Amino acid sequence: MNRRKFLKNVLGTGAAAGTGVLGNFLTMSGAQANHVASAGSPTLVVIFQRGGCDGLNTVVPYADPDYYTLRPTIGIARPDASNPLSAIRIDSASSTDFFGLNPNMVSLKKIYDANDLAVLPTVQYASSTHSHFSGQDWIESGIPTTSSNGWLYRHLDAQNKLSGLQGLSFGSNLAKSLRGSIPVQSIGFLDQFGFPSSSGNLVDQIKQYVLPLYNDLQVKPAASKSELLVGNTGKISFDNLDTISAINAQNYTPAPGVNYPAGRYGRRLREIAQLIKTKNDPMLNINLDVVTVDIGGFDTHTNQGGAGPNNRHSRQIREFSEGIAALYDDLGSQMDEVIILSVTEFGRTAKENGSAGTDHGDASSWFMVGKGINGGIHGRWPGLSAAQLRRGRYLSYTVDYRDIYAEILMNHFGHTQAQAQTLLSHTYNSIGLFA
Amino acid sequence: MNKKLEISSEKLIDISENNETMVADDKAIVKDDDSNSENKESIVKAGLVGAAALALAGCKDGGGGGGGPTIAPPGSVVVLNMDPIADIAVQEGQVAMLNPAATSSVGGNLVFTFTGYMTSNSKQTQVGDAGIQTVKVTVTSAGLSVSQDVRVIVHTGNVTTASLHLARRTSFGMTPNLYYEVDVLGRQAYLEQQLAPASINDNLFQRRIGSVTVTRRHHLKAWTMLHMVYSKKQLLEVMTWFWDNHFNTDINVVRNNVGRDDSVTYERNENEAFRANALGNFRQLLGISAKSPSMLLYLDSAKNRASDSNENYSRELLELHTMGVDGGYTHLDIEAGAEIFTGWHLRNDQFFFNAARHRDVQHNYLTTNNIPNIIPAGGGVAQGEQVLDILASHPETAKFICTKLVTLFVSDIPRQTQLQTQAIRNLIANCVTTYLAFDNSANQDQIAQVLRTIFSSTEFNAAANQNSKVKSPVEFAASIARGLEGETNASALQELVTNMGLNLYEKLEPTGYSEKGVDWISANLLMERYKTADLMLRQNNRSRLETDMIGYCNRHGVTSTNAIVDFFLTRLLGDSPAAARANAIAFLDSPTPFNINNASQANSRLRRLVTLIMSYPQFQFQ
Structure with missing residues (x-):
């Protein structure tokens, strides 16, 4: 059974009232507990697209009449079976025949078709400064002001998960989302950790x-x-040196047919898959709960290009998508207990600039992958006309990023709404990402 | 008939064949596009290549004020050459020794004479001699003579914590000589010397750096590390790195933007220009950055055209180079700035104002003290220059720059105002006053004045601010090399720095690297520090630091367990805290008592001792 549907059922019976879902797991009857065990413990993989990914060329609003006026050079063509550089047609109940995916994201199409990909084209927060620094800080702290700890740290802290490898940051330093008074493990690469x-x-x-x-x-x-x-x-x-050494000792082979993209990002996703699969190994006793990984290169002020495969945005978004698809395929049925979330600090100007690029903007596209979630497009489309754009230039946000966090905290990790609101200093508004 | 021969800087390089040649290692793995800042395999697999020759500090150093080694004019044959002699430090009452060496191509006796503080190669110093003494060493052979001045740092054996603090914060790490030099000279005098780098004799470093080839990326990184480790103009180097990082450019972006790859040249030239002005006027530094090919390419000015402007430079100029994200500018200023800098292009490897691509209309740009600034139409390149003038003189810029400098030199407590102590806020305010008082392009020492304000403040010396800043990776690696007076394979050294999270010239984000310790410590990065300390102290390892550990201890007169431990702890940590001392002694005497005369045991134990001390929490701080 899918663990989120199970959680939902538990919540639905009111069994979790007041004391938190996880507390209840421990006291359930044997039959129910078997369901939990088979479902495994939850893991969240957060991918940060550093630099401010251009949402408008990622989830292409081809049916908005202003899109091609604003982007005469870099705009991506409306879906056309005869044009390999045209947007990928996706249908959704909320906006049929309006959005298409960048053709370099073709690897995600099957996940979308399986209803396991939630697409959020208009995510951000109020009062963006358009600063990489502030924007990344805010996304990672979960509070639109500079904070000394991160939203994932506060989640781990609230559920007493700060020990061992329950939280893990891939990268040379510790991601700000996992920073707090107790250090969380960071590693560059699994196989380079140690002496x-x-x-x-x-x-x-x-x-x-x-x-x-x-x-x-x-x-x-x-x-x-x-x-x-x-x-x-x-x-x-x-x-965690001994644990990681023990993991390294096991030569990891991804599932048949799975190929991670070359480079740091793909290599780290492959190691994340290894860690998640290792959760079932009683000798290692790993309970990877939250893991973060970065992919950079989205600050496309120049030569962003359209959908051509060698353009800057194309290359980045292809690597990004192929990594997610590989992780999804590699984990197979274990995706039942995994949510993959992609975040970015801001979107980019609706109008292309004079150097075939885009400058810093407001809303951008975020993605969430999971088995049994509500796939499809989420969020109201604010429009691209001069009157609809903020200050005539920036795509407005219609989904507050903390509502995404809140739904993950509640539906994936079992926090109550009140707990989630406290962790995020935010009043929750429903998006409906989870079934 | 003595001949006093002239010296030329080119020839200075030619005569260095007897010295180690620090040509960065050509065989090091050059990173491909996608290779990464944490590519550790390169260290392990590259093996031993391009090893630097052994040269013990204490034997060679820059010549004295009397000029460097004297050589023949161009076209003639070099006949007499004296090796540079290092400064020496000696406690008053002990014997000072100099061991000069020279070569003569015509044979004959080499006769050394000593004038000044010493009249022969050794001297029994007296109580009361403490001070920086000068000796002129002359070698004579077959009618030719060559001289150099050598500094003898005569000390009392005592140092103040305030001197050590100043030495650490104004440098890339303590050296055994520096440990005494600041105190002997006096903090004020030392600071003034460092603030007037042209007065500092840096001949040995000049000779070393002159022989380095910089044609590839890892050469550039090694070249940069050599400045940090070996130049005596340490504060200048600290500030050069500060500005290079403040005006960050990523060599990968610079490379990708040019048809042929001139990125190494661009980055090197930019670094040299920052060095030449690092203690000078901020407006000049801002102009260097704005017109540097690296920056023109990195933040897209080179593609900013009248038809439809690109905001990249305009935004980061305000947010990161001058006013700071909370500086009070608006999106209108960013948009105006983007148009004002249209046409700031690159041609023939230089800044070029492309008038045809410049949108020359009137703009309002910021307000200064509530008065709007008008940028008149028709100004051409002067429009951008006016914007740089406005920004360099703006009180918010003064505050932003001064806050960063106080963060760098005094305390890295987070910049949010509410978290700063009142004393830090007052210090920043004093610095702003200084900055604005010297804010005129005629004042070529504006930054030096701000630094003077910082270092002479009470807050700088406050106990809470001493040994309280986590070293950045460059500071950590350089402080190891400096502390052991070793010769380093700088190409390997920069790779270790990369492993610790700081990849020189390859920071993609325009923010540059952090000045705050919180960004340099994590479980992963701490382990990389342990590994760096291990690899640098290994023998027969490419990353090793060439130091004869037994000779080093003998030279400093420490041979017993306790004396050795106390020596390393005080020199490397500043003091010898009880628990650290007990652990170090326990290690050095384990499993058998330490014996410096047992060479194989002593060598490996001393190396590992230093690795452990450099892994101590205290060594992570400066």
Whole structure:
């Protein structure tokens, strides 16, 4: 059984009232508990498209009369079976024959057709500054103001999941969405984490002679924030070394026919699949709950191009899509317990600029993938006429990004609406992403 | 008939064949488009190549004020050459020793003479000698003579924490000489020296850097690291890196934008231009950036045309280079700026104002003290220059730049105003006052004045601000090389820096790299720091630092377990905290008592000791 449908049923009976769904799992009858066990624990994969992805050339509003006027050079042609560079036709109950996917996203079509892809073409927040820095901060903190901790961190904290590999950030540094007072694990790549064998007994020596000094820093009276950060991080720096080494020892082969795109992003998604599959290994005892990964290169001020396969936006959006499709295929039935969410800090100007690119804008397209979700297009289309665009230039948002977060927190992780609202400092408005 | 021969900078390079040649390693793996900042395989697989020759500090260093090694004029044969002699540090009451070396192509006796503080190659120093003393060393052979000045740092053995703090924050890390130099010279005098870098004798570094070939990307990174590690103009280097990062450009974007690949040249020239003005006038720095081929390509000015402008540069100019995201500008200023900078193009590798592509209409641009600025039509390139003038002089720019400098040098507590202490806010306000008082292109020391305000403030020396900033990856790696006075394969060093999260010249986002410690510490990055400390201290490893550890300890007069531990802890950490000391002693005496005369045991244990100390939490701070 799909775990979200199960959750929904639980919620529907009122069994979760007040105490939180997860608490109830533990006290359920054997028959129900088997359902939970077979469904597995939830995992959320968050993909950050850094740089501000141009939503209008990702989910193409080809039926909006202003689209081609605004984008004479880079606009993507309306669906046309004879034109490989035309938008991919997708049908949805809410807006049949209006949007198409960028043709470089063809790998996602089958997920869309399976109703497992939710498309949100108009996501953002009020009062965007159009700054990469602020925008990424806000998306990751889950609060449209600079915050010292991230929304995923607060979720883990609320569910006592801050230990081990329940939260994981792929990348050289820790994603801001996972930052908080207790350090969450970050890794560059699974198979590069740890020491070369030529380091000999260095690990044991560091454990014996160095880590106690980090522990001292944790309890130092009047330690500064920096000292606490270093102390806390040092204390956990080896916590997951043995587990990750054990995972590395297992040569991972993706499911037959699955090919991840070349490069860091694809390589990391492949390692994420490995980790998620490892959840069932009782020897490793991994419960990957939240994992983040980045794909960059979306800041297309120039030469963004149209749908041609070698254009900047095309290349990025193809790698992005092929990675998601590979992860989806690789996980197979285990996708039942997984949600993949893609986020980006802002969309881009509705009108193309003089260098065949676009500048920073407001709303952009976000995607959510999951088995048994409400696939299709979500959100009202605000229109592209000068009067409809904010300041005559920017696509307005009609979906607040925190409502997406809230629905994931509630439906995937079992937070109550009140908890989700507290975690996000936000009053929830329903989108209906989950069935 | 002594001949005093003239020196030319080109010839300075030619005579360096006896020295190590720090040509960055050509065999290092060059990253492809998609390869990444965390490509660790390159370290492991590249093996031992391009090793630097061994050269112990203490034997070679820049010549003194009397000029570097003297050589023959162009066309003649070099007949006499003296190796540069390093500064030495000696405690008063102990013996100072100099061991000059020279080569003569005509044979004959080499006669060394010493004048000034020393009259022979050794001297029993006296209590009361403390100070920076100068010795002129002359070598004579077959009627030719060559001289150089050497500095002898005579110290009392005591140093103040304030001196160590100033030394650390104004440099890329402590060295055994610097440990005493600031105190001996006095903080004020040291600071003034660093703020007047032209007065600093940096001959050895000039000789070293002059022989480096910079044609490829990893050469450029190695070349940059060499400046950070070896130049004596440390504050200048700290500020050069600050500006290069403040006006960030990504070499990948620069490369992708030009038909032929001049990106290394562009980035190097830009770095040199920042260096030449790093302590100078902000308006000049802003102009260097605005017109640098790297920036013209990186933020798309080169494609910004009248027909339909591109906002990339205009936005980041306001948000990241001058006023800051909360500086009070509006989208109208961004749009106006985009049009004003139309036609700021690139031709023949240089800035070129393309009037045909410039939209030359009147604009309003910002208000300064509530008075709107009007950019008149018909100004051409002067429109953009006027915008840079307005921005450089704007109080919000002063606040943004001063806040960043205080973050860099004093405290990296988050920039949000409500989290800053009142003392930090006051310091920033004082810096803004200084910045604006010297805000005139005639003032070529505007930034130096701001730095003077910072370093002379009470807040700079506040206890809470000492040893409280997490080192960035460049600071961490450079401080290892500097602390051990080692020779480094800089090409390998920059790869380690990349592994620790800072890929020089390859930051895609225009924000540049963070000055805040919180962005440089994570479980992953801390492990990379342990690995860096390990790889640099290995023998027979490409990343290694060439330091003869036993010789190093002997040279500094420390041979027992306790003396060695105290030496490393004080030099590398600033003091010798009890728990750190106990752990280091326990390690060094394990499983058998340490014996420096047992070479194989002593060498490997000393190397591992230093790796462990550099993995200590205290070594992550500066």
